[in-house]
Amino acid sequence: MCLGIPGQIVEITDTERQLAMADVSGVKREVSLAPVSDRPLADLVDEWVLIHVGFAMAVIDADEAAETLEALRGLGEAQETLEQIAEGERAFMEDRA
Amino acid sequence: MRYVQEFRDPVAAKGVLAAIARVADEIGVTKEDPVHIMEICGGHTHAIFRYGLDKLVHEGVEFIHGPGCPVCVLPMSRVDECVELAERPEVIFTTFGDAMRVPGTRKSLMQAKADGADIRMVYSPLDALELARRNPEREVVFFGLGFETTTPSTALSIQQAAREGLTNFTVFCNHITVPPPIRALLSDPHMVLDGFVGPGHVSMVIGVHPYDFIAEEFGKPLVVSGFEPLDLLQSVLMVIEQIRDGRAEIENQYARVVPEYGNPVSLAAIEDVYEPRPSFEWRGLGEIDESGLRICDRYSAFDAEAKFGIGYGAAAGRAVVEEPEGCACGLVMTGRAKPTECPQFGRGCTPEMPLGALMVSSEGACAAYWQYGGARAVEAAE
Amino acid sequence: MNMTSRVSRLRDERVTLAHGGGGKAMCDLIEEVFTDVFDPPGMEDQARLTDAALREAGTRLAFTTDSFVVTPVEFPGGDIGKIAVCGTVNDLVVGGAVPLWLSASFIIEEGCEIALLRRIVGSMAREAKAAGVRIVTGDTKVVGRGSADQVFVTTSGIGVIPAGRDMRAESVEPGDIAIVNGVLGDHGAAILAARGDLALSTEIESDCQSLGHLMEAVLKAAPGVKASRDATRGGLASALNEIAEAADVTVEIDETALPLREEVKGMCEILGLDPLYLANEGTLVLFVPPDQTEATLEAMRSTEAGRGAVAVGRARDKGPVPVTMRTAFGGERIVDMLVGEQLPRIC
Ligand code: SF4
Numbered sequence: 091m092c093l094g095i096p097g098q099i100v101e102i103t104d105t106e107r108q109l110a111m112a113d114v115s116g117v118k119r120e121v122s123l124a125p126v127s128d129r130p131l132a133d134l135v136d137e138w139v140l141i142h143v144g145f146a147m148a149v150i151d152a153d154e155a156a157e158t159l160e161a162l163r164g165l166g167e168a169q170e171t172l173e174q175i176a177e178g179e180r181a182f183m184e185d186r187a
Numbered sequence: 188m189r190y191v192q193e194f195r196d197p198v199a200a201k202g203v204l205a206a207i208a209r210v211a212d213e214i215g216v217t218k219e220d221p222v223h224i225m226e227i228c229g230g231h232t233h234a235i236f237r238y239g240l241d242k243l244v245h246e247g248v249e250f251i252h253g254p255g256c257p258v259c260v261l262p263m264s265r266v267d268e269c270v271e272l273a274e275r276p277e278v279i280f281t282t283f284g285d286a287m288r289v290p291g292t293r294k295s296l297m298q299a300k301a302d303g304a305d306i307r308m309v310y311s312p313l314d315a316l317e318l319a320r321r322n323p324e325r326e327v328v329f330f331g332l333g334f335e336t337t338t339p340s341t342a343l344s345i346q347q348a349a350r351e352g353l354t355n356f357t358v359f360c361n362h363i364t365v366p367p368p369i370r371a372l373l374s375d376p377h378m379v380l381d382g383f384v385g386p387g388h389v390s391m392v393i394g395v396h397p398y399d400f401i402a403e404e405f406g407k408p409l410v411v412s413g414f415e416p417l418d419l420l421q422s423v424l425m426v427i428e429q430i431r432d433g434r435a436e437i438e439n440q441y442a443r444v445v446p447e448y449g450n451p452v453s454l455a456a457i458e459d460v461y462e463p464r465p466s467f468e469w470r471g472l473g474e475i476d477e478s479g480l481r482i483c484d485r486y487s488a489f490d491a492e493a494k495f496g497i498g499y500g501a502a503a504g505r506a507v508v509e510e511p512e513g514c515a516c517g518l519v520m521t522g523r524a525k526p527t528e529c530p531q532f533g534r535g536c537t538p539e540m541p542l543g544a545l546m547v548s549s550e551g552a553c554a555a556y557w558q559y560g561g562a563r564a565v566e567a568a569e
Numbered sequence: 570m571n572m573t574s575r576v577s578r579l580r581d582e583r584v585t586l587a588h589g590g591g592g593k594a595m596c597d598l599i600e601e602v603f604t605d606v607f608d609p610p611g612m613e614d615q616a617r618l619t620d621a622a623l624r625e626a627g628t629r630l631a632f633t634t635d636s637f638v639v640t641p642v643e644f645p646g647g648d649i650g651k652i653a654v655c656g657t658v659n660d661l662v663v664g665g666a667v668p669l670w671l672s673a674s675f676i677i678e679e680g681c682e683i684a685l686l687r688r689i690v691g692s693m694a695r696e697a698k699a700a701g702v703r704i705v706t707g708d709t710k711v712v713g714r715g716s717a718d719q720v721f722v723t724t725s726g727i728g729v730i731p732a733g734r735d736m737r738a739e740s741v742e743p744g745d746i747a748i749v750n751g752v753l754g755d756h757g758a759a760i761l762a763a764r765g766d767l768a769l770s771t772e773i774e775s776d777c778q779s780l781g782h783l784m785e786a787v788l789k790a791a792p793g794v795k796a797s798r799d800a801t802r803g804g805l806a807s808a809l810n811e812i813a814e815a816a817d818v819t820v821e822i823d824e825t826a827l828p829l830r831e832e833v834k835g836m837c838e839i840l841g842l843d844p845l846y847l848a849n850e851g852t853l854v855l856f857v858p859p860d861q862t863e864a865t866l867e868a869m870r871s872t873e874a875g876r877g878a879v880a881v882g883r884a885r886d887k888g889p890v891p892v893t894m895r896t897a898f899g900g901e902r903i904v905d906m907l908v909g910e911q912l913p914r915i916c
Contacts, residue, residue, distance in 0.1 A: 092230060092336035092388040093915055094414070094444075095838045096190040107347065115188050115835025117762075118770045122313060124343045125453045138190060140391065140444050141839070143283070143333075143915050144311025145340040147453070148391045148444045150190055155443035159193055162417050165202030172205070188834065197899045239900025284840075284912030310767045310840070310913060333915060416898045538908040549841075549914065559902050 094142040096150055097121070099134050110134065112141055121146050190443070194415030200243075203420040208245040210427045216247030223249050223379050223522055224426055227369065228386035229256030229550025230414050236559035238416040248423060251379075251522035252545075252552030254368050254472060255386055257333045257361075258285040259544040259551040262468040265361055266291030268497050272328055272359060273304040275495070279322060280306045281315040282330040285548045290541060312344035312358075319348070319356035328491050331358040336388040338362040338480065339453035342460035345482070345489045357491040360482050363467060365389050366397050367478035372521055373405045379522050382426040383409040384419065387441040392457075394449030395437050402435040413441040460486055464499060470544035471516030514543040519552055526553040533557065584681045589711025599709060602686050603675075606694045607704040627732025631666035633657060634725035642689065642719050644763040646755070646774030649722055650689035652850055654696040654704075656801065657726040658779045663797040663853055665736035665788070666728030668700065668781055673707040673724050678717040689720065700779035702726070734788070738796045738815035745795055745856040745884045747820060750783060750869050751776065751877035753805055754833045757847030761836065767913065769839065771832050778851030783874040787855070790868035797855035805881075806845040806892065806904045808854050813884070813891035822882030822904070824897045840913035845894075845904060847911075856884060 097112040103120055104110075108131065112121045122145045123134055129149070139146035216222045226232055232252045235241050241250055254260055266289050273280035273296060280296070287297045287308065300306040305325075309315050312329050319327035331341040341358055348356045365386060372378060385398060390411045401409050408429035412422035422440045429436060439445055460482060467479025481499070482490035492498065514536070515529035526532050526545065536542035538554050545553035578597045587594040635656050642649040654671065661668040673693065677686065697704050755776040762771045780799070787794060796816070798808040805827075813820045829844055837844050851874060857865045862880060869875030882894075892904040 092228070092334060092386070093841045094336070094388045094391075096188070098189075114839055116771060116830075116832035117835040117839060119310075119768060119839065120313075121311075122340070122343065124347075124456075125339055125450055128452055140388070142336055142388060143340050144313045145343065147336065147339070147388070148446070148450060151443045155190060155193075158418075158421070158440070158443060159199075162194075162196075162199040162203060162421060165206050166196070166199035167202065169202035169205045170198070188831070188838065191838070195898055197897065200898060237902060238896050238898045239902050243898075243900050283915040285914040287912055288909070307766065308913065310769075314766070314768060337915060416900075558905060558908075 092142055094140045094147065096138050097141045098138050099123070099136065099146070101135060102131050105131060110146070112139065112146065114141070119144065191415060194413065194417040196417060199417055200420060203417065203424055204243055204245075207248065207420065207424050207427065210424065210431050211245040211247045214247075214427065214431050216245075218246040221247045221249040222381045222427060222430060223251050224382050224384060224423060225251040225253045225372075225380050225522060226384040226412075226419075227253035227255040227365065228384075228389070229259065229548070230388070231255070231384055231386070231412065231419060232552055232555050233550050234414055234416060234419055236555045240416060240419060244420070244423060248427065252519070252555070254372075254469065254520045255334070255365065256545075256548050256550035257337070257363060258289055258548035260363070260469040260471065261286070261289055261332070261361060261544075262470050263290070263292050264468070266295065267293060269296060269330060269359060270294055270299045270304070272491060272495060272497070273299050273306050274302075275326070277326045278305065279318055279325050279327045280304065280330065281309045281318060281327060282306065283332060284308045286330060286332055288541070289547050312341050316344055316348060316353070316356060319353050320351075323355060325355060327356050329356070329358045331360045331362055334363060334365050334386070334389050335392045335457070338461070339392055339450070339456050342456035345460050345486055346456060348489055349486065354488070357489050357494050358482060359491040359497075360461070360480060362461065362480045363469070363478055364480065366400070367475050368469060368472060369398075369401060371472060371475050373401065373407070375521055377521065377523055380407065382407055382430055384422045384426065385409045385411040385437075387411055387413045387418070387445060390439075390441070390445045390449070392450050392453045394447055395439050395445065396448070398437045402437050406435045408435050408438070410438045410440050411445055413444065467499075471514075471520050516543040516545050519545055526556040529553070579683065582683055584677050584679060584683060584686070584711055586679055586711055586713065589677070589709070595709075598683075602683065602690055603707060603709065606687075606690050607697070607707075625732060629730045631661050631664050631728045631730050632725070633660040634723065635660060636721060636723040638718065638721050639760070640718060641763050642685070644775055645759050647777035647850070648689055648692050649720060650691075650693035651696045651777050653722040653724045654693050654700065654702070655777050655779045655850055657724040658700045658702060658781055659799045659851070659853065661726050661728035662780050662784045663736075663799050664730065665734040665784075666730045667785070668702045668726055668728040670727045671697065671702050671704045671724050673704050673722060675707070675709045676717050676721040677709060677711050678719050679711060679714045681719050686720065689722075696779060700781050736794060736796050738798070738812045740795045741812055741816035741818055741856045741884050742795070743818055743885045744859055746859055746862045746880050747809070747822065747854055747856055747882040747884070748862070748865055748869070748878060748880050749800070749805065749828065749852060749854050750780070750875040751852060752828045752830050752833070753800070753849060753852060754829065754837070754844040754847030756850040757804065758833045758836045760848070761840070767840070769836065771836065773830065773832050773836070776849055776851040778874050780851060780853055780874055783869060783872040786868045786872050786875075787865055791857055791861040791865040793858045793861045794865065795856045795858070797853050799853045800849045802848050803907050804844070804846040804848060805852075805854060806843075807906055809882075809892045809904065810906050812854075812856065816884065817887050818884040819886065819888040819890065820882055820884050820892045822892070822894045824894055826879055826881045828877050828879055841915070842911050842913065846907045854881070
């Protein structure tokens with residue numbers, strides 16, 4: 091449920107109503123920063139937020155994202171190594187046969 | 188696209204899939220005797236089909252598609268009330284696109300629009316607010332729909348309307364909450380679930396602790412997950428690792444977006460604007476205690492139910508509308524049947540003419556099966 | 570065009586019912602706004618068509634018609650007039666015909682700005698010239714306010730299919746390569762943004778363009794082209810489904826090969842739409858035998874409309890579903906026909 095999509099805050103457009111322009115791959119849309127307004131609005135410019143129905147629902151944590159990715163890539167690399175070893179073994183066996 | 192593309196990397200996927208296969212073999216699950224993992228959220232269901240994850244994972248992992256599509260679970264009687272509201276001449280009825288096709292007993296909003304009702308599709312409740320500002324002589328009703336992810340945006344819009352003193356903006360509130368139906372599912376004696384992939388965007392609002400009961404009372408693991416294919420695969424891996432290790436914990440795969448305790452501003456807005464209804468009806472699941480929200484009295488000026496005299500359930504003088512005959516939605520949602528096992532699937536029930544809840548929005552399990560399974564799914568059913 | 574040299578008799582700024590009444594007002598409107606602009610001078614009630622091309626043995630006539638309603642009538646990259654010419658021209662082109670003549674009928678809503686009509690007609694004339702077709706006959710009707718949305722346009726087109734050309738979806742065989750001439754979904758995305766009710770702003774422009782020159786270049790370089798379709802309403806997905814069904818094959822496309830602008834992807838992510846179903850107005854898909862793939866691509870890329878040409882998939886033996894897609898993630902999904910209209914979704 092709940093389509094959410096990362097976008098970058100480009101500028102604050104209405105301080106009173108807590109509105110800002112967000113950029114999603116070159117598409118611009120005014121969004122409400124109300125849900126993340128526990129930080130000073132000005133600090134949110136350039137931040138990446140998770141946008142749902144026109145509201146910035148969360149500020150994306152770059153460190154956490156990097157950590158998750160690292161774990162994922164680690165699994166990917168481990169698998170490649172395993173496959174290479176298996177490949178090497180197969181070649182070795184074929185050579186001997 | 189940042190934070191999207193990286194999480195669709197096919198090389199990393201191979202690694203996660205291999206790891207899933209290893210753990211699945213360690214547990215000893217097979218196609219005939221699989222581990223059942225429910226993805227609660229319709230967005231996850233959609234992603235599973237869009238990326239073909241169900242066919243990529245080890246055959247001993249079976250996805251059960253949960254009730255997490257707010258459009259699908261909307262009871263018919265509520266759609267009827269939407270249509271009634273929308274047909275009032277003074278009303279501009281605003282809604283998310285998803286809800287347009289949901290059938291009521293008389294008609295859908297799409298049909299009501301064709302019959303002349305002023306119904307506008309909006310992307311955001313902010314757009315409904317703007318319509319209210321620009322059309323002071325009309326009544327703008329926003330169809331508030333969705334789980335905890337969407338609930339705060341409606342609440343914040345109501346607070347904004349109150350600040351501006353708008354008198355022609357109301358919300359027809361149908362917001363619902365995720366934990367109660369999970370409890371209902373887990374309490375079902377026929378339940379076959381072994382673990383859950385938890386809804387990421389709901390959790391960014393409510394945090395991870397509202398799910399604690401799933402581990403503590405029911406001994407099942409849940410991993411809060413992001414929506415990209417790698418997120419989902421990693422979450423599946425985390426769930427089956429827990430199963431292998433005999434653990435039942437609430438874990439968070441989606442830490443880049445989901446804080447442990449959720450979003451304080453959103454939670455405060457929810458607290459301020461709504462109160463729980465004693466119970467709310469879910470299409471396919473029936474009445475569930477404390478699973479729906481209404482607008483509290485302080486904000487009754489913005490409550491379409493109060494303003495236009497629409498009550499809920501018995502208070503509306505309306506009997507619960509029976510689900511259509513032969514519909515297996517309840518069975519599918521509790522994991523006891525596959526969509527293709529429903530006698531109506533592809534026959535009496537298609538996305539053009541949905542009969543049951545799960546065919547309604549593209550997030551519904553049956554609609555996803557249909558969209559990405561098409562003729563093949565029907566053939567499989569035959 | 571002799572409009573500038575003559576004193577305009579058309580004083581009104583907006584079309585009134587009088588302009589549809591058959592009297593002087595109507596004549597003024599038709600003459601000044603329409604016939605004077607379309608080239609060569611003089612649209613006629615009944616066009617007398619003469620063309621040497623028709624007399625050659627083995628040529629066949631191609632005839633098509635289409636009505637155009639677009640909201641908004643003017644949008645980034647085009648307007649309803651340009652679409653009305655391109656759409657009908659492209660209908661002829663994808664059948665292998667050389668488009669020659671068009672008719673144009675206008676249903677005009679009372680109150681429609683005459684300046685707007687002039688702009689629309691101007692862009693029709695320009696596009697017709699660029700496409701090498703003549704608008705030879707036409708009609709206007711004025712309807713009361715609310716009975717139309719500004720203006721609706723219907724164009725019909727006649728073209729000739731030169732002897733020896735035979736492009737039919739049925740001739741597509743397993744192994745044939747599917748090629749598109751450029752990015753997908755621009756028109757659909759541009760229109761969605763231009764409507765304004767979703768408050769999205771983008772630089773995306775409609776891809777609206779005529780494809781005649783492109784097709785002639787392709788057919789010269791790769792005469793073995795089997796079939797082509799313009800991927801208009803329902804997008805690439807629908808065009809491929811139609812061909813696959815007609816040819817009794819399965820078409821397999823590769824997600825990583827699909828040409829998509831970042832903005833279009835962004836728009837689709839925001840609204841939960843699938844770019845495969847977004848409408849195009851200047852995009853076609855064609856099927857060629859594998860050994861003519863390179864020649865086709867090269868010929869396409871040598872034309873303005875085909876700069877972004879790429880192969881996106883191939884036909885294979887008929888499987889359980891007409892169209893499948895290998896996802897960028899390594900999975901496989903089914904690409905079905907669109908159900909109803911794509912609606913923006915929240916969940
Ligand atoms: S096919 Fe239709 S009726 Fe059957 S379970 Fe699915 S949604 Fe319900």
